[in-house]
Amino acid sequence: xxxxxxxxxxxxxxxxxxxxxxxxxxxxxxxxxxxxxxxxxxxxxxxxxxxxxxxxxxxxxxxxxxxxxxxxxxxxxxxxxxxxxxxxxxxxxxxxxxxxxxxxxxxxxxxxxxxxxxxxxxxxxxxxxxxxxxxxxxxxxxxxxxxxxxxxxxxxxxxxxxxxxxxxxxxxxxxxxxxxxxxxxxxxxxxxxxxxxxxxxxxxxxxxxxxxxxxxxxxxxxxxxxxxxxxxxxxxxxxxxxxxxxxxxxxxxxxxxxxxxxxxxxxxxxxxxxxxxxxxxxxxxxxxxxxxxxxxxxxxxxxxxxxxxxxxxxxxxxxxxxxxxxxxxxxxxxxxxxxxxxxxxxxxxxxxxxxxxxxxxxxxxxxxxxxxxxxxxxxxxxxxxxxxxxxxxxxxxxxxxxxxxxxxxxxxxxxxxxxxxxxxxxxxxxx
Amino acid sequence: xxxxxxxxxxxxxxxxxxxxxxxxxxxxxxxxxxxxxxxxxxxxxxxxxxxxxxxxxxxxxxxxxxxxxxxxxxxxxxxxxxxxxxxxxxxxxxxxxxxxxxxxxxxxxxxxxxxxxxxxxxxxxxxxxxxxxxxxxxxxxxxxxxxxxxxxxxxxxxxxxxxxxxxxxxxxxxxxxxxxxxxxxxxxxxxxxxxxxxxxxxxxxxxxxxxxxxxxxxxxxxxxxx
Ligand SMILES: Nc1ncnc2c1ncn2[C@@H]1O[C@H](COP(=O)(O)OP(=O)(O)OP(=O)(O)O)[C@@H](O)[C@H]1O
Ligand SMILES: [Mg+2]
Numbered sequence: 001x002x003x004x005x006x007x008x009x010x011x012x013x014x015x016x017x018x019x020x021x022x023x024x025x026x027x028x029x030x031x032x033x034x035x036x037x038x039x040x041x042x043x044x045x046x047x048x049x050x051x052x053x054x055x056x057x058x059x060x061x062x063x064x065x066x067x068x069x070x071x072x073x074x075x076x077x078x079x080x081x082x083x084x085x086x087x088x089x090x091x092x093x094x095x096x097x098x099x100x101x102x103x104x105x106x107x108x109x110x111x112x113x114x115x116x117x118x119x120x121x122x123x124x125x126x127x128x129x130x131x132x133x134x135x136x137x138x139x140x141x142x143x144x145x146x147x148x149x150x151x152x153x154x155x156x157x158x159x160x161x162x163x164x165x166x167x168x169x170x171x172x173x174x175x176x177x178x179x180x181x182x183x184x185x186x187x188x189x190x191x192x193x194x195x196x197x198x199x200x201x202x203x204x205x206x207x208x209x210x211x212x213x214x215x216x217x218x219x220x221x222x223x224x225x226x227x228x229x230x231x232x233x234x235x236x237x238x239x240x241x242x243x244x245x246x247x248x249x250x251x252x253x254x255x256x257x258x259x260x261x262x263x264x265x266x267x268x269x270x271x272x273x274x275x276x277x278x279x280x281x282x283x284x285x286x287x288x289x290x291x292x293x294x295x296x297x298x299x300x301x302x303x304x305x306x307x308x309x310x311x312x313x314x315x316x317x318x319x320x321x322x323x324x325x326x327x328x329x330x331x332x333x334x335x336x337x338x339x340x341x342x343x344x345x346x347x348x349x350x351x352x353x354x355x356x357x358x359x360x361x362x363x364x365x366x367x368x369x370x371x372x373x374x375x376x377x378x379x380x381x382x383x384x385x386x387x388x389x390x391x392x393x394x395x396x397x398x399x400x401x402x403x404x405x406x407x408x409x410x411x412x413x414x415x416x417x418x419x420x421x422x423x424x425x426x427x428x429x430x431x
Numbered sequence: 432x433x434x435x436x437x438x439x440x441x442x443x444x445x446x447x448x449x450x451x452x453x454x455x456x457x458x459x460x461x462x463x464x465x466x467x468x469x470x471x472x473x474x475x476x477x478x479x480x481x482x483x484x485x486x487x488x489x490x491x492x493x494x495x496x497x498x499x500x501x502x503x504x505x506x507x508x509x510x511x512x513x514x515x516x517x518x519x520x521x522x523x524x525x526x527x528x529x530x531x532x533x534x535x536x537x538x539x540x541x542x543x544x545x546x547x548x549x550x551x552x553x554x555x556x557x558x559x560x561x562x563x564x565x566x567x568x569x570x571x572x573x574x575x576x577x578x579x580x581x582x583x584x585x586x587x588x589x590x591x592x593x594x595x596x597x598x599x600x601x602x603x604x605x606x607x608x609x610x611x612x613x614x615x616x617x618x619x620x621x622x623x624x625x626x627x628x629x630x631x632x633x634x635x636x637x638x639x640x641x642x643x644x645x646x647x648x649x650x651x652x653x654x655x656x657x
Contacts, residue, residue, distance in 0.1 A: 335526075336529055336530075339528075339529065340529075341515075342488055342527075343516060343521075343541040343544065343586075344512050344514075344515040344516020344541060344544055344545065345516075346508060347512070348509075422489065424483040427488065427523040428479055428524065428525065
């Protein structure tokens with residue numbers, strides 16, 4: 001009979017219940033869309049950051065000083081200090097190893113071409129396969145870290161392919177001036193030898209690189225007799241935006257209290273990751289490419305704050321709407337409620353019936369709202385980020401909880417009304 | 432046994448000089464089992480107000496209403512609700528059926544509220560006696576005022592309480608049905624030993640009364656009968 005009463009009222013007051021469901025659906029859809037976008041946007045911005053290239057560079061302790069002061073980075077004669085190639089795998093053993101998305105070493109040199117002109121050649125990794133001390137393995141290299149390079153002709157080098165150790169990539173300006181085509185062979189002379197290489201790809205980077213050659217690290221090491229040596233490492237890492245603690249730590253980690261130190265060390269601040277990199281790479285100085293990391297972090301924070309605000313406002317709006325509608329529906333039913341009390345129904349069974357109706361309605365509203373929210377999220381994803389938003393499973397219980405809270409809060413005035421309703425007043429003749 | 436002790440009711444509301452209106456002036460009243468008490472009086476004299484106070488629906492401003500010695504308005508909602516259900520059946524003056532249930536379901540509702548099955552058999556008997564047996568599966572919306580009134584009476588009888596309070600039970604009824612209703616109420620008192628209380632304009636009701644009162648301006652006085 002309880003069920004029939006509930007169904008009866010749902011059917012009886014269809015218009016009002018539909019409105020309540022609609023209000024809830026609206027709130028739920030906005031909350032769903034905003035929370036999904038909020039979390040997904042974090043991942044997306046981080047990916048953008050990765051596309052933007054490295055956010056940490058690692059250099060030998062001595063050279064970094066020199067090249068910073070004299071701005072002579074790239075002149076190999078001065079580059080007397082090196083890092084060790086065989087230590088690179090250790091990057092994936094630091095505390096924040098999982099935040100290290102990609103990395104690649106560099107070693108540059110000047111080589112002489114058959115016409116006696118010299119060009120800069122950069123040795124680096126191209127999809128370099130690494131077996132880690134932890135037993136895992138991964139491919140690292142420049143390919144993912146220069147995603148904006150336009151391959152005008154040919155392809156990216158890949159060390160896993162046959163013959164890659166005798167291939168190079170040439171910048172478009174260089175290729176043009178030399179009249180090189182993909183597949184051409186060129187003779188390169190370094191300080192310690194000569195090698196014949198094949199042009200595997202021609203790229204347009206939109207910068208100085210367009211006049212340079214990129215080759216497998218081994219090749220450059222052989223040409224200049226610098227076995228196992230690299231002059232710098234670029235690292236792409238996911239980081240937490242800096243706060244006051246991170247800035248203090250960046251100045252001098254040793255000055256932190258042991259508690260602060262622990263917090264800092266165990267948070268993915270760029271300074272903490274740099275610090276940990278220095279711990280594993282001998283004689284190195286790791287520094288953040290700050291502009292990028294910080295501004296991205298700030299914008300992300302602000303966007304997410306905005307979305308939380310929109311979510312809260314839309315939920316408050318829903319609560320107000322629900323409160324009006326539920327109160328109106330109770331007023332419409334005050335005669336019935338008075339009668340139920342008169343024949344002995346307790347306050348809590350009446351509020352129970354009322355709440356059951358509202359919750360059934362809310363559930364329907366929530367289901368519709370979630371689907372609508374999915375649509376909204378995709379709409380936002382495609383119009384703002386140009387890609388789909390990945391729906392996070394944890395949003396479902398969160399939105400359900402929020403909607404339950406909003407529904408309960410919205411129903412409170414009506415419940416008070418039910419409790420205060422005096423049956424005598426509504427059963428009075430002629431009223 | 433239901434006993435009202437020195438009850439009065441004030442409605443707080445601006446009416447001329449005072450900021451309240453005394454709808455029922457101090458009075459005492461006893462409803463004894465097996466008797467029919469009839470309350471007559473002009474419209475607005477306070478009959479419904481008094482009946483509501485007696486039936487546990489309206490707390491008096493002063494005084495107590497004792498049900499078998501218990502002051503019902505001192506009870507918490509849970510217990511007062513149970514007293515209403517088990518002891519104090521009311522036929523309200525206003526229309527009082529739930530539109531979403533059939534007539535039969537309405538009649539069984541008081542019993543069902545507390546998990547009792549409620550006797551459909553008894554319900555059918557009362558409905559037949561009241562001339563609405565054919566309406567048991569109808570919904571209240573399509574029913575006439577008199578039919579609704581009789582359905583409410585059937586519900587209060589089915590509630591199977593020792594006390595039965597009716598507000599204008601014959602209000603919408605023709606003479607023939609008035610006679611039937613009065614007869615049924617008389618039987619409820621005499622055969623089942625209920626304490627029956629009627630607030631009515633219908634002077635025919637005096638014929639079945641064991642006690643009768645006239646209400647005027649919130650006061651009652653005994654009318655001598657027979
Ligand atoms: N909730 C209320 N607030 C203020 N005044 C009220 C209220 N209920 C009733 N009254 C007033 O109390 C007086 C008595 O009302 P009551 O309904 O008890 O009269 P009645 O004798 O039942 O009349 P009728 O025969 O028309 O049903 C009336 O003047 C009415 O206006
Ligand atoms: Mg009245």
